[in-house]
Amino acid sequence: GAGVSQSPSNKVTEKGKDVELRCDPISGHTALYWYRQRLGQGLEFLIYFQGNSAPDKSGLPSDRFSAERTGESVSTLTIQRTQQEDSAVYLCASSFYPDTQYFGPGTRLTVL
């Protein structure tokens, strides 16, 4: 079946605006993850959803960041009052078995 999909692929916004990024995981994958990758840096864990359990939000950098997931399907990552340091590629991944995560194509966010 289809892999992980993300939308939009690119987003340019002005400082102070809110943005929503969407992730569609692989069907049947119970776990979903969001990561951030700044230019030239490794992947930074943001948040993890597993089934109906409370999400692991330990990686969210500030209260401007939030994420929701509907059941075991779509997730949205929301960044409020965007700042220039939020500019990065935001990657979503899903998995069924522990650890083997499959990544989407990412959303490149540019905050002017």
Next chain:
Amino acid sequence: EDKVVQSPLSLVVHEGDTVTLNCSYEVTNFRSLLWYKQEKKAPTFLFMLTSSGIEKKSGRLSSILDKKELFSILNITATQTGDSAIYLCAQGGPGAGSYQLTFGKGTKLSVIP
């Protein structure tokens, strides 16, 4: 202090060369060690190494895990220009209840004709 450290940060080789990429990790709550290849935006899964599988091979790529010395290597033989990418290493853990991966900064491999 970084928990997953990759070296070198970048590497330039000629087609046909063999390369070895290194990854060191922490022992705390180790569960698995993963390698990904990142060409544009999306990392693609290569290998996962655990206590029960410390050596993996797929075509020209192979990886081993040394649990005593806390490192893993990724070998690529007979490199091709299509191998040019950033190679990411990640440690799975901590804890059985959390599937968080901690990534290193990656090794940028450039294969020139």
